[in-house]
Amino acid sequence: MGDEKAASEVGERAAWTNALSSWLARTSLHGAPLVWLLLTLFGLTMATVQISQRIRYYYSNPVSVDIESSHRRRMPFPAVTICNQNWLSCSWHGKHNNCGARQFKRTFTDYGLCYTFNHYMRTPLVSELSGSKYGLQLVLNVEQYEYVRGPEITAGVKVLAHHQRQPAMMQNSGVYVPVGFKADVDLRLKTRTNVPPPHGRCGDKTLTFYRSYSKATCEMDCVYQYMMDLCHCRDVYLPETSPGFPALCSLKMWLMCALQVPEYYHYTGRLCQCPQACHSSHFDASVTYSKLSYKSAPNVVGGHPGKYREARHRFLQSLNTHERVHPSRVRRTREITDQVTLALQGLKDSLDNSFQRVQKTVARFDEIFLGLDHQVQVLVQVTRILKAAYQTYIVDESVDPCSRLVDMGTISLVAIGKYEIHERLSAR
Template identity: 25%
Template sequence: DKQNEKRKLEKIRLYLIKKLQPCLEDRRRYHQEFASSTSFHGVQNIVRRRSRTHRGLWLLVVTGCLGIVIWQICSRFIYYFSWPTTTTVVVQYVENVKFPAVTFCNLNRFQAHAVSNLQVIFLLWNIVSGVVQKFAMEDKYSQEINDFLLGNQNFSIKEFTRKNGFYLNHSTLLECEFFGKTCHPEDFEHIFTEYGNCFTFNYNGLPARSVSLSGRGLRLLFDVQQEQFTDDPSLGYTDAGITFVIHSPKEVPRFDGLGLLTPVGMHAQVAIRQLKSIIQEYPWGECKPDIKLQYQNIYSTNGCLQECKARYIQDWCGCLPFILPGNGTECDLLKFYNCVYPAVYDIEIKGLCTVGTHNSTCPAPCEEMEYPTTVTYSSFGGEKAIKYISAKLKKSPEYIRQNLVLIDIKYHDLSYKITQQQKALSVSELLADVGGQLGLFCGASMITLIELLEYIFTNFCWMCIFLLLKAPEMPQWNNTSQNQPTNKEKNTGIQEC
C-alpha cells in the first residue's frame, strides 16, 4: 500500500512539473503583459517608462493614490458598520384624520356599600394589578387577610370588580356628544385595568374632518358620585375625578404615568395631535418586525409586557390574574396572596420582562401611533351655569362642584406628523462611495478588481505548486535510498523559479 501511494504521488508530481509549473521566462512574460494591459491606471507608466526617475515618480504616485483609496474605503466601511441612521420629520395636512380611542376610569373605583373590609379589598387589588410592591401594610393587616382568605375561598375579585366597581350609565354619564351627535353609554366598551372598571369609546372609523371646521370633538360630562363610589385614603388614594388615556384603537390603554387626570369641579379642554413614529429594525434601530403578540392585533411594548407577565405568572402559579391577557383560569384568593404577589415582585425586581433594546423581552415597536396632548383647565361653570345645571339635575350647587367633571377632546389641527428613522448609508450608497474613490484616485472599476483577483489567484497557484514540489519536509520525495531519480528525470530536469 505504501509503495502504491508513493507511485501515485510521484505521478502527480511529474504531472505538475510538466503541465502546470511554468518556466521562469513564461512567468516574467505574464507579469509584463499584466502590467502593460491592466486597466489599473498608472501601473503601465511604471513598466513602460525607460527612465528610472520617471518610474520612481509614477511608483510614488500609484502608491500614494492606493493608500488614499484604502483609507477612504476603510473609513466608509467603518461608518457603514456603525449602522448610522437619520431622522426625518414630515408634517402632512390631510382631509380625513381618524379620531383616537379614549378610555375613561373613575378614580373612586368601588361602590362604598359593597366594601365590607376596605383595607383587605384594596390590598388584594394591589396584589392583582401589581401597581405596588411589598409594603409595611402587609403586617398591619396580616390577620385580617388570613381571616378573609379562610372565610372567602370562592371569592372572585373579577366578579367583585365587575359588579361593585364603577359603572357607566345615564346617572354617571350625564352628557355625551361626538361631532355634534349624541352618544350613549352603550357606545362604550367595558375593560379591566389597574383602576378597576374602565370604559373605552372607539370612533369606529368615523373621520374627524369636521373638527377643524366646527370646533367639535368628543364632549363628556361625568358624575363621579363620591358618595356612591370610594377609595381608601389610608392607602394613598385621595383624589376624586376622572382619569383617561388617549390611544390607538388597536392598542391596550396604558395608565401608568400616561393617564390624564381631571379633578371634580373642573372643565378640561384637551387638544390632541397625531404623531406616527417609524423605527428601523436592528442593527440600524431597536425594533424587531418579526415579533407578534398572541392576544393583540398589533405589537406594542405595553401589550408585550402584559403578555410577558402573564406567561411567567401562568408558569409559576398555574393561573392568571384577570387583568392580564390569556386563557388561563382565574387565580383564587390564596394563589393571589401566596403566589401572584411574590411572582409580580420577582418580575419587577429581577427584570424578567425588559423593554427597549432589540435584545430585550419587549423591544420598541417598528411603528407606533401616539397622540400628544395639550390640556387646559378651568372651573366648571359660572354661577348662572351652576344654577341651571342644579335645576336640571335636581342637585345642589355644592354637589355639582364636588362631583361633576366636564371633558372636551378636540384635534388641534388636521396635520399628520410622521417621525421616521432612516438608514443614513444603504448598500447601494456604500458601493457608490467605494466605486467613486477607486475611480477618482486609481481609475479602477469592477473589471480592474477582477483582473487583480485573477492575477493574485494565478500567482498563488504557482506558489502552491512550487512549495509542493520543492518542500524538503516531504520525505517520500526526498528519500534518496528508496526513490532515486531515473535517467529520464535527470535529463528532463526542473527549472528553478
C-alpha cells in the first residue's frame, strides 16, 4: 500500500510539471507580465491585510498577564486584628510568652472593639522563618459563660491579617475560630501590579478620610462622606481628619441615622468611581482546624499557671451561679413575669379605651360649644336688629308731634314742642 501511494504522488507531481511546461511553451511574452502583475497585486493585498490587522491589534491595547512566584527569606509580618481581648498567652517567632498587651493596639472596627498586633507602619515585625511555630501564637479565653443575648449567635473569635496601611474591615473579611478548637492559619502574600490606561483600567485618587488608596478604602470613603452629609457625625470606627473632627455620633444619632447609613447607601444605588489600585497587596489565608481536648487545657496555658487558675476559678464560679438558679425558680419567675406583662397589657388597653372615650367626649363638647356659639351670635344679631327698629320707632313717635305743631303756625308752641321732644328723648 505504501509503494502504491508513493507512486501515485510521483505521478501527480509529474502531471503538474508537464502541464506547467506545456502552458509556458504556449504562452507568449505578452502574457507573462500580466501574470506577474496579478501575483504582485495579490501579494500587496495580503500584505495590506496583515499590516492592518497588526495595527488594529496594537491600538486595541493588548495586555499580557505575568504570574511570578517567589520565596523570600525575610518577609514583613502582617498586622493581625483579633476581635477578642481575653488572651492568656502570646508567643512570637518561636519564643514562648515574649509578647503581651503592650504589643496590641485597641482598634475600633465595623465589627466592634478589637485589638491589633504588629500595627506599626514604619517598623513592622519581620518573619525570617516559615511555619506556624515561627509566627504568632495566641491562647484565648473566650469566656462564653459571660455572653449575653444579642445579635451575634456564634461563639468564638474573628481574626484578620492585613497590611498596616489598610483598615481592619472585620465585617466582611477575616476568618472565624470557634470555641474549643486549634486553628492554624497559613498566610500567603499576593502583590498585584495592574496596568494603567490606556492598556488597563487601574487608577488612583486622593481620598478624604483615608491616607492610602485601595478599592475597599475608596468605597468606605464614599460611605463616610454620605454619613457626614446625612448625619453630620462619624461612627466610632471611622478615622478623624483632624483632632476632634468630625465629631462622634451620639447614641441617639447613631441609632437613628449612622447605623442605617451603609445599608441605605447601597439600597439607594449610590456608587462611587473606585477603580482597582495599580499596586496592591493582600494576604490569602487558608485555615485548618483541630479539636482541643479538655484534658490538655493545663498544658496549653502551662506557661501561666496563675492565669489558668484565675480562668478556672471564674469558670467554676459561673457554673455555681447557674446551678444556684433552680429550674423551678426560673419557671416561677417566668410565670410571674408573664402575669405582670399581661396585667400591664390589660392596664394599657384600659387606659387606651379611657383615653379614646375622653377624646370622643371632648369632641362632643366641642360640637355643643360650637352650636351654642352660633346661637349666641344669632341672638346678638337679632338683638341689634330689634334695638335699631326700636330706636327708629321712638324717633318717629317723637318727630310726628313736632311736625303737627309747625302746621298750626304757632312759634311758641313749636318751641315748647321742641322742648317736649328733647325731654321725652332724654327720659327714654
